[in-house]
Amino acid sequence: MEILKIVSKFIDEHQNVKEWLGNRPANTQEGYGLHLIHFSELMHITPEQFQTMDKKAARDLARQYICSYSGKLSVQINAMACLKSFFRNRDVDR
Numbered sequence: 001m002e003i004l005k006i007v008s009k010f011i012d013e014h015q016n017v018k019e020w021l022g023n024r025p026a027n028t029q030e031g032y033g034l035h036l037i038h039f040s041e042l043m044h045i046t047p048e049q050f051q052t053m054d055k056k057a058a059r060d061l062a063r064q065y066i067c068s069y070s071g072k073l074s075v076q077i078n079a080m081a082c083l084k085s086f087f088r089n090r091d092v093d094r
Helices: 003-013 015-021 026-043 049-050 055-069 073-091
Strands: none
Touching: 003 015, 003 026, 003 055, 015 026, 015 049, 015 073, 026 055, 049 055, 049 073, 055 073
């Protein structure tokens, strides 16, 4: 399956992800979407569960995930930016 189709399916399955990425450029949807998919699978957590965690627990889980990219600084920076953006987006509607 094409990567963009996988990301689009994931976005459609999670309303909070759709609200977060829906109006962003396709390359941002693909890059951030892939990070969020990989994070969810590797850490065994849904996007909804991640957004409802307290700040410290979410930070610790994100750091665990980032460590999986040992030696790949640019990927670590991009992944952390993605997770921070997604986590902080929960406060938009509250």
